[in-house]
Amino acid sequence: MRYWDKAIETIQPEELEKLQVKRLQETIKRACHVPFYQHRLQEAGISADDITKTSDIKNLPFTKKQDLREGYPFGFFAVPLKEIVRIHTTSGTTGKPTVVGYTKGDLDNWSDLIARNLTMIGLSDDDIFQNMVNYGMFTGGLGFHYGAEKAGLTTIPSATGNTKRQIEMIHDFCVTAIHCTPSYALHLAEVAEELQIPLDSLKTGIFGAEPWSDQMRTELEEKLRVTAFDSYGMSELYGPGVAFECPEHNGLHIWHDSFLVEIIDPATGEPLGPNERGELVITPLTKEAMPLLRYRTGDITMLLDDVCPCGRGRKIARFTGRSDDMLVIRGINVFPSQIEHVLLSIPEVAGSYMVYVDRVNHMDEMIIEVEINRQFFSGELADLKTIRERIQRALRDVLELRTNVRLVEPGSLPRFEGKAKRVIDRREKM
Amino acid sequence: MEKESYLIKQVSLFSENKPGRLATMAKAFLDEGINIKAFSIAEADGFGVIRVLVDKTREAYDKLAELGFNVAYTDVIAVIMRDEPGGLYEIAQTLANASINIEYSYAYSGKDKAVLILRVDHVEEAIEHILNAGFNLVRQQEFL
Ligand SMILES: [Zn+2]
Numbered sequence: 342m343r344y345w346d347k348a349i350e351t352i353q354p355e356e357l358e359k360l361q362v363k364r365l366q367e368t369i370k371r372a373c374h375v376p377f378y379q380h381r382l383q384e385a386g387i388s389a390d391d392i393t394k395t396s397d398i399k400n401l402p403f404t405k406k407q408d409l410r411e412g413y414p415f416g417f418f419a420v421p422l423k424e425i426v427r428i429h430t431t432s433g434t435t436g437k438p439t440v441v442g443y444t445k446g447d448l449d450n451w452s453d454l455i456a457r458n459l460t461m462i463g464l465s466d467d468d469i470f471q472n473m474v475n476y477g478m479f480t481g482g483l484g485f486h487y488g489a490e491k492a493g494l495t496t497i498p499s500a501t502g503n504t505k506r507q508i509e510m511i512h513d514f515c516v517t518a519i520h521c522t523p524s525y526a527l528h529l530a531e532v533a534e535e536l537q538i539p540l541d542s543l544k545t546g547i548f549g550a551e552p553w554s555d556q557m558r559t560e561l562e563e564k565l566r567v568t569a570f571d572s573y574g575m576s577e578l579y580g581p582g583v584a585f586e587c588p589e590h591n592g593l594h595i596w597h598d599s600f601l602v603e604i605i606d607p608a609t610g611e612p613l614g615p616n617e618r619g620e621l622v623i624t625p626l627t628k629e630a631m632p633l634l635r636y637r638t639g640d641i642t643m644l645l646d647d648v649c650p651c652g653r654g655r656k657i658a659r660f661t662g663r664s665d666d667m668l669v670i671r672g673i674n675v676f677p678s679q680i681e682h683v684l685l686s687i688p689e690v691a692g693s694y695m696v697y698v699d700r701v702n703h704m705d706e707m708i709i710e711v712e713i714n715r716q717f718f719s720g721e722l723a724d725l726k727t728i729r730e731r732i733q734r735a736l737r738d739v740l741e742l743r744t745n746v747r748l749v750e751p752g753s754l755p756r757f758e759g760k761a762k763r764v765i766d767r768r769e770k771m
Numbered sequence: 772m773e774k775e776s777y778l779i780k781q782v783s784l785f786s787e788n789k790p791g792r793l794a795t796m797a798k799a800f801l802d803e804g805i806n807i808k809a810f811s812i813a814e815a816d817g818f819g820v821i822r823v824l825v826d827k828t829r830e831a832y833d834k835l836a837e838l839g840f841n842v843a844y845t846d847v848i849a850v851i852m853r854d855e856p857g858g859l860y861e862i863a864q865t866l867a868n869a870s871i872n873i874e875y876s877y878a879y880s881g882k883d884k885a886v887l888i889l890r891v892d893h894v895e896e897a898i899e900h901i902l903n904a905g906f907n908l909v910r911q912q913e914f915l
Contacts, residue, residue, distance in 0.1 A: 718783075718841045718842075719845075720781075721820070721874075722814075722820040722875075725815065745816075747817045748818045753787070
């Protein structure tokens with residue numbers, strides 16, 4: 342097992358606690374340069390000196406995505422703009438984007454985390470790495486790029502688009518590792534098959550920016566013949582690199598020296614214990630330009646109790662969905678990942694699907710368009726009806742909801758190169 | 772065996788019910804000089820199956836697959852029907868007597884004859900009973 346920074350990656354609990362307390366105090370001090378936090382901390386009557394153990398964090402106020410939006414553009418910067426060397430933004434579905442800034446120190450810390458992750462999954466200066474994500478304002482492009490270079494990988498900034506060219510590069514440059522969204526990876530595999538270009542040099546696939554299921558893992562690993570690794574992060578927390586799967590493929594290591602982790606009940610804000618699923622709340626411990634306190638990620642996971650054989654710290658479970666992705670259909674909570682899970686477990690269903698939610702006569706209706714797998718078309722309408730009923734029944738068993746499944750022709754649904762947007766909520770907002 | 776010579780390959784296509792799908796298929800046949808002998812559309816909620824009998828079956832299948840349609844062959848039989856009252860009844864009764872289930876059927880009435888296309892559950896038995904009852908079956912090559 343190779344480590345990028347063995348001392349910090351395998352730090353023992355008592356030492357970690359000390360480091361976290363020290364860094365949390367520093368973070369609170371930095372946050373005091375932001376008017377928003379000044380007020381909040383004053384209201385809560387708490388200062389950096391009141392923190393003597395990490396569990397004291399529960400006395401600090403939460404930060405929500407909405408708060409950051411209200412600080413547009415530079416309201417959350419804790420250092421003068423002079424010291425900020427990079428700006429990224431994250432596109433919101435509504436209104437202004439969220440702006441994130443980085444000092445030189447931030448960029449160094451961030452690329453270090455990426456280098457840790459890449460080393461953890463066995464990549465080194467022997468590898469050729471094609472980074473097939475957006476290189477613009479999205480943090481996935483530049484974030485991975487500088488981390489990969491730092492770890493010594495031969496890095497190809499291929500960005501997005503022109504799938505044929507991407508495939509040719511993988512083939513011609515003998516690329517061994519790729520990074521992209523899981524949906525783009527499936528698209529890539531399909532196109533490579535159509536073009537009959539073998540991608541034999543590939544061994545590692547890093548997939549992130551959208552949640553993906555275990556069935557999707559099987560599909561990705563079979564079609565691309567790679568070992569797939571889950572990558573988690575968000576721009577507010579530098580970007581990708583926050584948590585990453587190790588070769589055990591049993592949860593994601595989150596870097597506790599850099600991120601203080603809490604899991605809370607999203608409805609009440611109350612802390613949850615290990616193995617209890619809830620919203621991930623993170624306080625970054627090393628961020629300089631934009632310190633955040635108890636940032637509500639909106640992502641649903643849990644802290645795992647087991648000790649990982651790789652020697653690194655406690656893991657979080659793979660992500661099953663975002664709390665803000667959650668749909669409420671006729672009063673029942675539905676995560677899009679549950680739908681994906683069901684669909685991918687049915688062999689007659691091809692990779693792509695779309696979910697539409699409407700309100701008809703004050704009742705929520707969920708329409709799920711499903712591409713059927715070409716090879717399962719027998720020519721008989723009755724067989725199609727049976728497939729459709731099977732899918733509806735499987736969905737009802739898991740979601741406890743009646744859905745309207747529509748079979749659509751293979752290849753007719755959109756393929757996504759960026760973040761897949763498979764759920765369209767067409768209900769009027771109340 | 773003899774009975775197999777009466778099996779006719781129907782081309783079945785999975786199609787969503789959306790504008791232009793039938794036109795796309797028909798245009799493909801026009802471009803390839805494929806003549807449609809009979810066709811029917813079966814529809815369920817939002818999707819359906821278009822069934823066609825054509826003179827050039829393989830060309831039709833390949834062309835449609837090339838256009839991205841999900842296509843399959845289905846074995847059917849084609850019985851010549853008396854083109855007068857009772858024509859359908861005789862055939863349906865023959866199969867009913869033999870406890871053979873008709874999954875679906877469609878028909879066409881040409882210049883010289885009316886033909887009933889049948890998809891049944893037990894095709895070999897059906898052929899046997901139909902021939903024994905004195906009806907004539909159309910062979911694939913007669914569609915050319
Ligand atoms: Zn591990």
